[in-house]
């Protein structure tokens with residue numbers, strides 16, 4: 227399957243993508259994670275992306291699209307993929323369409339995760355991420371690690387993302403509404419959007435997502 231995951235910051239895209247990718251046996255491709263890996267390796271791309279990410283703004287399309295294309299061209303993405311955080315505006319969606327068209331393939335669904343703003347703000351404020359593996363995500367209240375500041379899964383240090391400050395979250399939400407939400411209309415016109423509520427326990431949301439992807443609604 228080829229799926230795009232969309233939803234506001236903190237809706238649980240990364241959390242759900244990890245589970246869905248495993249169940250559907252497709253790679254989870256997160257442009258946010260790819261940027262953060264470049265930042266921690268201090269690559270040129272990471273240096274460029276950091277200032278945009280820390281301010282809560284989108285990284286310029288040119289570098290983002292090139293990075294996403296490069297990742298989608300890896301052998302493990304041949305049979306399908308779950309895109310998390312890409313595309314994030316209409317020009318990225320058009321670039322993705324072009325790429326898929328040139329390869330004679332199509333998206334199967336755009337999964338839209340809906341969550342109220344006060345809930346996503348709470349989720350982001352309490353999020354803690356593992357330094358060793360960005361798929362290891364905790365929440366101080368909703369899914370606390372057994373030991374404060376230590377990843378249950380690998381013993382890595384848990385940290386709070388730079389862009390999870392209250393002020394930056396406000397910018398990220400605004401960017402979501404003005405730049406990312408329009409892609410839902412873009413994909414709705416192609417009949418690809420399935421919307422689910424992302425509230426409630428993580429497993430319930432995963433179940434809802436799998437059901438919606440199966441039935442296409």
Ligand code: AP5
Pocket residue numbers: 233234235236237238239240241242257258259261278279280282283284285286290310311312313314318349350352353354363364365366368369389398424425426427428431
């Ligand atoms: P990115 O990393 O994609 O961030 P985001 O879209 O803001 O989403 P988040 O990672 O904040 O949230 P999430 O929805 O994945 O939630 P999570 O599962 O962690 O992008 C970061 C930045 O990179 C962007 O701002 C931009 O600068 C740049 N960027 C990335 N892609 C780009 C692109 N295409 N173009 C340009 N720039 C780009 O969950 C959040 C918390 O809630 C966790 O603590 C989790 O444990 C908890 N939680 C999850 N589900 C539940 C639940 N059901 N109940 C209770 N708690 C839950």
Ligand code: ZN
Pocket residue numbers: 356357358359362377378379380381382
């Ligand atoms: Zn870990």
